[in-house]
Amino acid sequence: MDRYHHGNLKAVLLKVAFQLVGKLGIEGFTLRELARRAGVSHNAPYRHFKSKEDLVAALAAEAFHQLHAALEKAAAGVADPKERLCAAARTYLHFALQNPSRFNLMFHSPLQWKNYPKCAAAYAESWNLLAETMRECQGGGDVETSGEVVWSTIHGITELGIARHLREGKVAELASLVDAAVRVLLDGLAVSTRQQASR
Amino acid sequence: MDRYHHGNLKAVLLKVAFQLVGKLGIEGFTLRELARRAGVSHNAPYRHFKSKEDLVAALAAEAFHQLHAALEKAAAGVADPKERLCAAARTYLHFALQNPSRFNLMFHSPLQWKNYPKCAAAYAESWNLLAETMRECQGGGDVETSGEVVWSTIHGITELGIARHLREGKVAELASLVDAAVRVLLDGLAVSTRQQASR
DNA sequence: TGTACATCAGTGAACGCGCGTTCACTGATGTAC
DNA sequence: TGTACATCAGTGAACGCGCGTTCACTGATGTAC
Numbered sequence: 001m002d003r004y005h006h007g008n009l010k011a012v013l014l015k016v017a018f019q020l021v022g023k024l025g026i027e028g029f030t031l032r033e034l035a036r037r038a039g040v041s042h043n044a045p046y047r048h049f050k051s052k053e054d055l056v057a058a059l060a061a062e063a064f065h066q067l068h069a070a071l072e073k074a075a076a077g078v079a080d081p082k083e084r085l086c087a088a089a090r091t092y093l094h095f096a097l098q099n100p101s102r103f104n105l106m107f108h109s110p111l112q113w114k115n116y117p118k119c120a121a122a123y124a125e126s127w128n129l130l131a132e133t134m135r136e137c138q139g140g141g142d143v144e145t146s147g148e149v150v151w152s153t154i155h156g157i158t159e160l161g162i163a164r165h166l167r168e169g170k171v172a173e174l175a176s177l178v179d180a181a182v183r184v185l186l187d188g189l190a191v192s193t194r195q196q197a198s199r
Numbered sequence: 200m201d202r203y204h205h206g207n208l209k210a211v212l213l214k215v216a217f218q219l220v221g222k223l224g225i226e227g228f229t230l231r232e233l234a235r236r237a238g239v240s241h242n243a244p245y246r247h248f249k250s251k252e253d254l255v256a257a258l259a260a261e262a263f264h265q266l267h268a269a270l271e272k273a274a275a276g277v278a279d280p281k282e283r284l285c286a287a288a289r290t291y292l293h294f295a296l297q298n299p300s301r302f303n304l305m306f307h308s309p310l311q312w313k314n315y316p317k318c319a320a321a322y323a324e325s326w327n328l329l330a331e332t333m334r335e336c337q338g339g340g341d342v343e344t345s346g347e348v349v350w351s352t353i354h355g356i357t358e359l360g361i362a363r364h365l366r367e368g369k370v371a372e373l374a375s376l377v378d379a380a381v382r383v384l385l386d387g388l389a390v391s392t393r394q395q396a397s398r
Numbered sequence: 399t400g401t402a403c404a405t406c407a408g409t410g411a412a413c414g415c416g417c418g419t420t421c422a423c424t425g426a427t428g429t430a431c
Numbered sequence: 432t433g434t435a436c437a438t439c440a441g442t443g444a445a446c447g448c449g450c451g452t453t454c455a456c457t458g459a460t461g462t463a464c
Binding site for chain 2: 163
């Protein structure tokens with residue numbers, strides 16, 4: 001592991017960078033400290049990432065993949081689509097609260113996504129999962145707007161929860177708020193569907 | 200204005216700081232650049248704020264007051280509470296999109312609110328306005344949870360909109376998403392109320 | 399199997415930068431008598 | 432009304448800091464013959 005040619009440095013850098021962002025926050029994160037912790041000269045990372053921004057983008061993309069994996073795992077065992085939606089929503093919340101810096105990486109890094117299509121693609125994975133679940137909940141039909149509303153609500157609770165502006169940031173209370181929100185949303189969407197049907 | 204004793208510096212600093220945060224974002228904002236733009240030595244701000252953080256906190260509190268004022272103004276002329284809620288929600292969105300850095304100041308500055316009770320108090324102003332409107336929408340009853348859900352939804356749309364993760368960040372489209380969301384939420388909440396009544 | 403050589407993946411020194419904050423100061427203002 | 436003096440609100444120099452990035456380099460690895 002202390003070879004000159006490390007062989008593994010890129011992966012190690014990403015792993016350590018996650019820890020570091022978790023510890024210092026995204027604004028406190030520096031390349032030089034990363035190199036230090038990875039036990040490597042401050043220049044070595046440049047072999048693997050062309051700039052700091054580039055590394056942060058890779059981190060964000062990785063974070064989105066992790067989110068998607070967590071959502072899939074949570075949804076896997078649940079047959080009823082509404083329950084599945086709830087489970088996914090709670091997972092979203094927990095994922096964020098468990099490591100807020102990772103969440104900030106995804107949603108509050110100063111990156112332009114259009115410069116980093118991998119981030120956009122990784123985001124889309126999770127969106128598709130949500131859209132699919134919504135489709136099942138509603139028995140088909142348009143899922144664009146309703147999906148956006150649901151995502152926004154979960155996201156909003158999560159953001160405000162992380163910032164401790166909601167229920168003092170307590171996980172259990174926020175989770176039950178998520179449950180309540182999903183229930184209200186599904187009820188409300190059912191009303192819209194009914195109205196459209198009877199029109 | 201170019202007197203040695205400025206007489207007005209504190210107010211000028213806050214005003215220029217707003218512009219500067221708008222231009223550079225909260226992470227690009229520096230005391231020294233602020234002083235430069237205010238036409239004053241880099242040390243003068245220390246007469247009025249004991250540290251950079253202190254100034255940022257004052258900025259955040261001011262931003263919350265502005266939000267509250269905007270919400271009150273929007274709500275003022277609208278008699279129907281549901282319409283009033285919609286108007287306030289759209290105002291929240293516009294307020295944020297019009298100057299995202301100001302919004303970041305409020306919700307993504309690294310401040311601990313407990314150290315700055317003025318921020319918390321200024322936040323509460325807007326919350327109370329929302330709670331009151333919700334109370335009218337629901338005809339009384341518990342407004343805690345439903346208010347939190349509504350706030351979170353609006354907030355989530357706003358966050359994702361600013362980040363351009365929703366409808367490419369287009370104002371008009373986001374506004375109509377806000378409308379749709381409020382409608383769904385009110386429908387859903389009505390269902391809950393009905394169920395409780397018939398229990 | 400041995401060897402020449404290209405390429406890869408590290409190193410360490412250096413550059414230029416601007417920041418937040420502290421210090422000792424000075425000019426302007428307000429007030430007590 | 433005049434004056435001595437405290438206080439207020441600025442100034443400019445300096446400190447210490449760590450950053451991202453570039454440069455010229457060197458040690459390790461893989462490959463063609």
